[in-house]
Amino acid sequence: MRPTVLKDRLWIAAILCLLCDLTVRIDTARADVQGGDEAPLAIPTFHCLGLYWSPPGGAADKEVTVRYRRQGASDWNVALPMRYNPIPDTDEDLADYRGSIVHLTPATTYEIQLTLAGTQTTAELTATTWSEDFPIGETVRVPGSDAPLAITESGTPQAWRVYDGRDATIDVKHRHDSCVTIDASYVIVRGLTLKGAGVADNARRTAIGAIRIEGGHDIVIEDCDVSDWGRLNPATGFGFNMDSAILSHSGTLQRMIVQRCKLHHPTCDGSTWYEPKYPTHTMGPQCISLFNTAGNHVIRYNECYSDLEHMYNDVIGGGSNGSFRGSPGHDSDIYGNLVSHCWDDGMEVEGGNRNVRVWDNYISQSMMMIGNAATSIGPLYIWRNVCARSQWQPDHSGGYFLKMGFAGGEHWMTGHQYIFHNTLFRSDEWLPTGGLGGNRIVKHTVSRNNILHVRSPENRCASEAPQNIDNDFDCDLFNGRVPEGHETHGVRGEPIYAAGAGFDPATKTGQFQLAPASPGAGAGQPIPNFSDTYTGPAPDMGAHQRGAGPMRFGVAAGQPRP
Numbered sequence: 001m002r003p004t005v006l007k008d009r010l011w012i013a014a015i016l017c018l019l020c021d022l023t024v025r026i027d028t029a030r031a032d033v034q035g036g037d038e039a040p041l042a043i044p045t046f047h048c049l050g051l052y053w054s055p056p057g058g059a060a061d062k063e064v065t066v067r068y069r070r071q072g073a074s075d076w077n078v079a080l081p082m083r084y085n086p087i088p089d090t091d092e093d094l095a096d097y098r099g100s101i102v103h104l105t106p107a108t109t110y111e112i113q114l115t116l117a118g119t120q121t122t123a124e125l126t127a128t129t130w131s132e133d134f135p136i137g138e139t140v141r142v143p144g145s146d147a148p149l150a151i152t153e154s155g156t157p158q159a160w161r162v163y164d165g166r167d168a169t170i171d172v173k174h175r176h177d178s179c180v181t182i183d184a185s186y187v188i189v190r191g192l193t194l195k196g197a198g199v200a201d202n203a204r205r206t207a208i209g210a211i212r213i214e215g216g217h218d219i220v221i222e223d224c225d226v227s228d229w230g231r232l233n234p235a236t237g238f239g240f241n242m243d244s245a246i247l248s249h250s251g252t253l254q255r256m257i258v259q260r261c262k263l264h265h266p267t268c269d270g271s272t273w274y275e276p277k278y279p280t281h282t283m284g285p286q287c288i289s290l291f292n293t294a295g296n297h298v299i300r301y302n303e304c305y306s307d308l309e310h311m312y313n314d315v316i317g318g319g320s321n322g323s324f325r326g327s328p329g330h331d332s333d334i335y336g337n338l339v340s341h342c343w344d345d346g347m348e349v350e351g352g353n354r355n356v357r358v359w360d361n362y363i364s365q366s367m368m369m370i371g372n373a374a375t376s377i378g379p380l381y382i383w384r385n386v387c388a389r390s391q392w393q394p395d396h397s398g399g400y401f402l403k404m405g406f407a408g409g410e411h412w413m414t415g416h417q418y419i420f421h422n423t424l425f426r427s428d429e430w431l432p433t434g435g436l437g438g439n440r441i442v443k444h445t446v447s448r449n450n451i452l453h454v455r456s457p458e459n460r461c462a463s464e465a466p467q468n469i470d471n472d473f474d475c476d477l478f479n480g481r482v483p484e485g486h487e488t489h490g491v492r493g494e495p496i497y498a499a500g501a502g503f504d505p506a507t508k509t510g511q512f513q514l515a516p517a518s519p520g521a522g523a524g525q526p527i528p529n530f531s532d533t534y535t536g537p538a539p540d541m542g543a544h545q546r547g548a549g550p551m552r553f554g555v556a557a558g559q560p561r562p
Helices: none
Strands: 031-034 041-044 049-053 064-070 077-084 097-101 109-116 122-128 136-141 149-151 160-164 169-171 180-183 187-190 193-195 209-215 219-222 225-227 244-248 256-259 262-264 286-291 298-300 303-305 316-319 333-335 338-340 345-348 356-359 362-366 368-371 380-383 386-393 400-402 417-420 434-436 445-448 460-462 502-504 509-511
Touching (some): 064 097, 180 187, 338 345, 362 368, 368 386, 386 400
Parallel strands (some): 149 180, 169 193, 180 209, 209 244, 225 262, 244 286, 256 298, 298 333, 303 338, 316 345, 345 368, 356 380, 362 386, 380 417
Antiparallel strands (some): 031 122, 077 097
16 A cells, blocks of 8 residues: 555645735635634635645644635545644744645636644635736837836736837847846736846946846746846856846745746856866856745746856756745746756755745756755645756766755755656766755655656665655655665666657657656556546656656747647
């Protein structure tokens, strides 16, 4: 008998209902509680709902079960239970129980039922996911220019203001630090080609952004092409750290959507951890950098890439890592992206990570594929990602799938993390040396159905650090070391992929399905709301279920399937 998905885990979420703006508002038309006096809350994105509840009687030995269905449907679906996890010394946790429902349909109202285990305390609410069709008001046609575009005029919830730059190029030729600045709300920036951000002789340490968001909320950046941004630091010979294609330090920025953009080839190269003259933390440009914003963002269907002469520090990241906020911010989704060419983290999801969700991304040519040090609030969900070519120097493989560990002290490692159905894919033998954290400290983490294929059986698929607490590694396919007492239902071995497996750079699609006779095929544990549709008693381990269509990444992933 396989173990339950989250044994000994409990969750709930609660809070007074918020009213967000028209196209992204939370529908709380019905939020009834029986046996308790706390109303639950749901915070939506296009495909997910973050749930919050603080019922009376919550405790570490009581989970909250979650059921959901489209409004008016007869049958209920089951989501992952929620764990009890109040975080001391902050109100950023929002509730005692937190969790997510994923893989939902945009612009759809759902009925949700929450039940505190072993009690008569229940709650019901409805919530509506975001619509992908924004109500358009005035459209401003943006011409090509060699001067920055300053966006300061807002739209409204009923009439978003569109800045249409299709067929227009803004090339500031390194005479200005930004191509576009935004200090407005309900705006869509569409189709611009942006080049040359970053004054060449500007030696200030403050990072620049080709698109710099100074304020506002409800901002969409879509179908843009950004390249040649950043400045050379004469003291190091590399680019200034965190000069970014898209940058914000705004503490009020929320509901930013970056979709179908190509962010590529910055002006300068980034350094590795092991430069002869500057053997320090990597330094250099990034694609998207968000610092302690108000969260609820979506970053999807983008292509972030470069070459070995123009490498990134992180590709998608920001800060602050040791904090209750961090990057990308609460209730945010990162999915369908193609990410490559960095000397540190392909994706950095660090800080609070309260209902942060990362899935269906292809991450390559990075040292740490996903940085998650630390998760202070959680839950953080990482599932169905494919990682290939782990590289920490130009001629060396290495690095980890997940960074794990902490930033600023172990006291930040208080949130829960769920790692499901990811694939560490063999790509020209450039496998990582560490799976779940190498031997860094790992706490409050559950892994299931991952292919943890590391470079050598002597390398660690999961951390064995003595400080580890409250981890549950099981039902994974692994070939390296794992801590004693874990992976009792896992499969030791190496994956055998179906013919033609790999990533196709021409189409930005991938085939990562296991062969029928491979270890891990049909050997996974069904995870409610996370395991793909499968035939037989159990799903496959890894990101790509047999029988599914090709995985799609980048701009094409945002288009309907042919």
